[in-house]
Amino acid sequence: MHELSVKDLCLRMPNGQSLVEGLSFTVEPGQVVALMGPSGSGKSSILNWLTGMVDSHLHASGEVWLGPRQLTSLPTEKRRLGLMLQQDYLFPHMSVGDNLRFGLRGGSRRERTERVRQVLQDASLAGLEQRDPATLSGGQRARVSLLRTLLADPCALLLDEPFSALDTTLREQIRRLTWDSAARLPVLLVTHDMADVPLQARVLRIGESSPADSLGMHPQPI
């Protein structure tokens, strides 16, 4: 696994107003960096830029690297950055198994089916392969969504408030599953809730003061 590096990222609004100015940071494999800041400070725009899908009206400059590989000019599908959003976006026209197979790369039909069955069993979701995603509970949906992202074998994980739609009990459960599953990946987490940030995470506050000053460890354990 390689580290995910952002170098000198600038995001500007169409009127020239700066949203993010000269932001640089590195996320090591197994490390979680939490991007925090007030609404409209550009947290989600940074994630969009990392995936190569920044809003066309924003002017963006900077570089993104995954180890020795520069991703900046690569299309989204070639970057191998896993993404989880606030909503789980399980495709409603596919069964749970099909959703997972959609994420899976390569392998024969039998291998793929076996892998999906194994993964579901490991996540305590055995027997749900043929189920319509609409019939799953919120926690089950969140787990399937996470599994789908991880089955695509990403080199880094980007999380955009993935726990905010879950209730308190489920949140802790899904958080733990996420950190355990992504233990060897660089993880960039966007959240406004300090409770979502794991203890060992680095917190990067944007939109408040100079980003370089705000890099540091989790301010207080929760």
Place this chain on the structure above:
Amino acid sequence: MSLPARTVTAMKPIIMLRHRGLVWLLVSLFMLPVLLGLCGTVAPALGFTPTFAPGDGFAQILTDPRLLPALGLSTFTGLLATFLVLAITVMALVCVHDTRWWSWMNAAIPPVLAIPHAAMAVGLVFLLAPSGALVRLVSPALTGWERPPLDWIVPDAQGWSLIVGLVIKETPFLLLAAIAQLPALDVDASLRIGRTLGYAPARCWSRLILPRLYPRIRLTLLIILAFNLTVVDMAILLGPGNPPTLSVLLMTLVNDPLSRAAASAGALLLVAVVGLSFLLLFALEIFVSGIARRRRQSGVRGHGFSALRVLGKGVVMLILSTSLVTMLLLLVWSFTRRWRFPDAFPAQWTLSNWSTRTDVLMQPALTTLIIAMCVAALAISTAIAWLELERRGAAPRLDGIWFVPLLVPQISLLFGWQAVALWAGLDGTWWMVVYTHWLYTFPYVILILAVPWRELAPEWGHAAHTLGAGDWRVLWRVRLPMLIRPLSQAAAVAVAVSVALYLPTLLIGAGRHQTLATELVTSVGGVDRRVVAALAVLQSILPLLAFVLALMVPRWQSRRLARQSTRSLTRTAVA
């Protein structure tokens, strides 16, 4: 003064009864021409009306040597045109979405849709014919032609011109229906998730979005398929003459009293052709979705083919701009005095095509306008009545039924409806023409109004009721002004549909009501090209004006409010 509670309770059943009566009246008004029309076609075909339509209809039509070529031509042009419409729509979505062309495409669709079929067909003939604008632009410099070439003609014998015309006219319709459904599918998020899972954009569309989009545009596609298989006006203008398409052949048969039974039997054959084509489409759907399901599970990510994207953009832009170019060409021809081949532009211009031919132009324009306005008013009021009854729980949702007239071939329904009108002595009456236009306009109007009407929060009405407003006042002062935008759009669409209707005016009007559509189709063969162009321009201007008005009315409403507000603020400041 309010009524005592007991009186109100006692009135409820009466109101419900009145509502139920209105529901039955509206449904009967709508279904009457459909059912009687179909019966009126079936009866002569089966020999039940020997005095009106003598002979064995099926025996006559099945032994007619023109039947098979006409049937083949109709099926070939209708199916191929529909397939191309679907393919180009998909291409437009995949290749143009999320590019800077997207907003241009969205802006170009409404004016293109407003152009009536007949006007578009005439414009295409002027563009693609051997003496048309395309050849003139490159002759003689690139071709060496000093005279129009004789290598091809428009309309051609194989039906390609008709296919081109149908594709150009119907693609924007399907595209509009598809674009309207995209917000419900959360396309951006699906693309984002699919692409971060490693799939190229085209694969994301084919595996994530199209399988969910297709069921939502299926009905529109079926309407297009039925139209393409049975169209008359465009087939007369762009289709081959010998053999013609089946619908055009049936039109020639129905005008001969001895062949009426054959025409009715042929109209039933056309219903069967449309039904079989629907079945073919469903079978293809099952086949393609089976393949798609297997592919979806394969995990193959695919590549982004930039060359294909450019090609797709090119095709879509070509189709939309051709429609606009045909309009421009018609406008040029309508002001032309002299335009010799191979000149690229007219040598002399004139206003006389308009000023000296008012007899040919103004009377049909006036008739068209009056019919269109009456039809629009009728369609809007009946749609409002239905949706209001639906909102009050007095009427069920009948979305499927409203589309029946658009799925049944016009010719099959109108032959019978014309026979019924003849039998009742009502053929050729003005109100029967308006009634029949309403039948074809109402589905579009209710389609446009249903979603905003149903989504308007009931709390607005509740708030007005608590302020003492009755049902009528709530409707006039709250709901209708709040829905002014969709109402204006629906009115514009109603005008556009009515202006374009050819067959209902011709058959039910019994030739007594000359509209721009009927005049244009009959004029093409014999009348001066410049007058034909003027007729086509007039026919296109009416719906365009309606669409411009539909844009302006909501703006006027908000401007009036802004003016009142400014005045009030000024008065307060002065005080």
